[in-house]
Amino acid sequence: MDAQQLTTLAGVIDKKMNRQLKQYIDICARCAICKDACHQYVGTGDFKYLPARRAELIRQVYKKYFDKTGRFVPALYEARDPDDNLLDELYDSAYACTGCRRCMYYCPFSIDTAWILSVAKAILIAAGRGNEMLGQLADAAIFKGDNAEMFNDVMISGFEDIQEEVRAITGNPESQVPVNKQGADILYVALAGAHSIRPAAVIFEEAGESWTISMFEAANYGFFYGDAEKARLITKRYIDEAIRLGVKEIVVPECGHAYRVAEFFYEAWSKEPMPFKVSHILEKVDQYIKAGRITVDKGLIEGKVTYHDPCQLGRNGGKFEEPRDIVKAVTDNFVDLTPNRAEQWCCGGGGGIVAMEEFKDVRLASGIKKVEQLKASGASVLACPCENCRLQIEELNEVHELGLQVWQVIDLVVAAMPLKGKKPMQA
């Protein structure tokens, strides 16, 4: 790496390291309590996945440029240049991390390792070493936003097909998947897949909701990639759409990071307040059930049902009770995982890791705590409101022969609704 590149990387570090992050790397006492909190360290025993070790890499490179001891006596103070070896270590540390922040929950100083690793991703991107897959997925989403008219016809055709499926489920030929409905109360920003639209549409229609479907998906690979500007542009697509349609509320689907991005990060990235509320689909469904706007029958779901808190929705999003209240409304046979809520184990599938083949082994190994929890629960049905979690748990289900049915929570709700049409297949 030449001097110019090193100067560039030092600039990135300087820009990213705010007072909070400097404090984090200063106060870590290396107590290693985080080792028992991290599903990747517990699952692999590999030192490189120890949260304190991941943060230590940033401390080493920070000291090299911004601390006198590290600048003048780097060997003594473990200060390092971001050479190829360090970049390789940063890559494994940063992109393997699922950002679950369970280490932060147990850290006596609440050190946010996932935030520290955002510096690692910024360094890697500046060095041309960002994860290629996540970068491509982010760029594809931005392209769709910049060229929306190019995809209008296929999107609308897809929504029309889904509308027919919704009508078959509700038994109501008037059920809609409204597109571009000016003045609707809600803009539902689904995932790209029909599975996140179909059951939500059934519920919105049966609840008599005023809603319209977004032309864009809520998933945000710019966030996983570690590029706040790409993440902002991806989110901005549906924020602008919501403003154009004059909606009162954006509802995001069963996707952990999509909720966190819309609710907690976008205003900070854009430096503009949003003129509407952001809700998670399960908040709305919980309200509909409690208000009697939709009817669910407890006798329609067979087997013991459990619930997995996706890290971005639960520990990092504060939504613990609404999903549980929904599941308890559709079955009397609910059992919680142990531990749960803020102490819930990460399944190992977050942070975009399911899209990165190079981390498949560590991903599957890191799911062992989730497998143990699921086995101990004795459940045959798992409700899980996060796409990445479901992908991971379905793979764990297969590898460990758990015999689980893995459902979206809204699929469970639709299955429990006494509708006139045919029962849907599980997504």
Place this chain on the structure above:
Amino acid sequence: MSEENKIDLELDLKGLLCPLPMVKVSQNIGKVEVGGIIRAVATDPGAMADIPAWAKSTGNEVLQAEKVDGQFVFLVKRVK
């Protein structure tokens, strides 16, 4: 099928939910030579926007994106 559309790799993406069809095409594009063609069959309608958007933004080319008997069939050419 014409000679220029000789398929170098078949991807069965049926049952995968978006964005996984796009992810799988992206993961596999390096397995064909430049100029090579992947034929991918998906069932999630979201792929009809996802895969062309991925191809445009990565500089590759979608030769065909069609709905056939309820499935979505793509011919994707590796350009670089």
